[in-house]
Amino acid sequence: xxxxxxxxxxxxxxxxxxxxxxxxxxxxxxxxxxxxxxxxxxxxxxxxxxxxxxxxxxxxxxxxxxxxxxxxxxxxxxxxxxxxxxxxxxxxxxxxxxxxxxxxxxxxxxxxxxxx
Amino acid sequence: xxxxxxxxxxxxxxxxxxxxxxxxxxxxxxxxxxxxxxxxxxxxxxxxxxxxxxxxxxxxxxxxxxxxxxxxxxxxxxxxxxxxxxxxxxxxxxxxxxxxxxxxxxxxxxxxxx
Numbered sequence: 001x002x003x004x005x006x007x008x009x010x011x012x013x014x015x016x017x018x019x020x021x022x023x024x025x026x027x028x029x030x031x032x033x034x035x036x037x038x039x040x041x042x043x044x045x046x047x048x049x050x051x052x053x054x055x056x057x058x059x060x061x062x063x064x065x066x067x068x069x070x071x072x073x074x075x076x077x078x079x080x081x082x083x084x085x086x087x088x089x090x091x092x093x094x095x096x097x098x099x100x101x102x103x104x105x106x107x108x109x110x111x112x113x114x115x116x
Numbered sequence: 117x118x119x120x121x122x123x124x125x126x127x128x129x130x131x132x133x134x135x136x137x138x139x140x141x142x143x144x145x146x147x148x149x150x151x152x153x154x155x156x157x158x159x160x161x162x163x164x165x166x167x168x169x170x171x172x173x174x175x176x177x178x179x180x181x182x183x184x185x186x187x188x189x190x191x192x193x194x195x196x197x198x199x200x201x202x203x204x205x206x207x208x209x210x211x212x213x214x215x216x217x218x219x220x221x222x223x224x225x226x227x228x229x230x
């Protein structure tokens with residue numbers, strides 16, 4: 001069975017602190033994709049990053065970075081020098097199995113609160 | 117700019133009434149999806165469509181119906197058979213249904229049934 005676990009229900013930090021959101025996944029597939037999406041208060045989910053199972057290189061995009069480790073089945077997301085605008089719910093998702101996008105497995109989300 | 121438009125943003129209905137949520141995209145995407153979001157939970161797939169005039173049930177299709185008569189439009193009807201319809205509904209699309217394509221989302225419709 002496939003599963004995505006975001007154990008942190010809610011995280012609250014003060015602006016400018018670094019924060020890491022955890023994502024642990026389970027899958028028996030050798031080929032799969034992992035995603036992070038951001039859901040601000042407006043409700044729309046915004047795609048942040050996709051990583052395929054053959055690419056374990058970490059990625060940095062401005063203040064955002066992602067650490068993919070197949071050995072621990074984790075795909076963690078770090079925000080450096082957090083800002084109030086980073087406040088949102090963040091979802092991790094897994095796409096595996098058949099060649100179809102509909103089999104996205106979603107984590108429950110982590111609500112991130114950045115206090116000024 | 118291209119995107120997905122969901123309307124209305126808020127919808128209120130009495131129990132026992134059917135209600136239709138609109139989803140329109142001008143991204144020229146083949147595949148479209150409906151998700152339901154409940155507080156503290158991840159998204160759950162209701163229906164998806166890979167091509168015009170074809171759609172498939174997702175994980176929680178009971179009490180819902182869809183149509184895909186045009187590439188741009190994928191309306192969702194919440195029927196009176198849906199036992200707990202109050203939720204946030206999100207429409208999404210991808211260029212195709214190939215695994216790995218990131219989803220593009222609309223702003224969602226918050227449905228309240230009393």
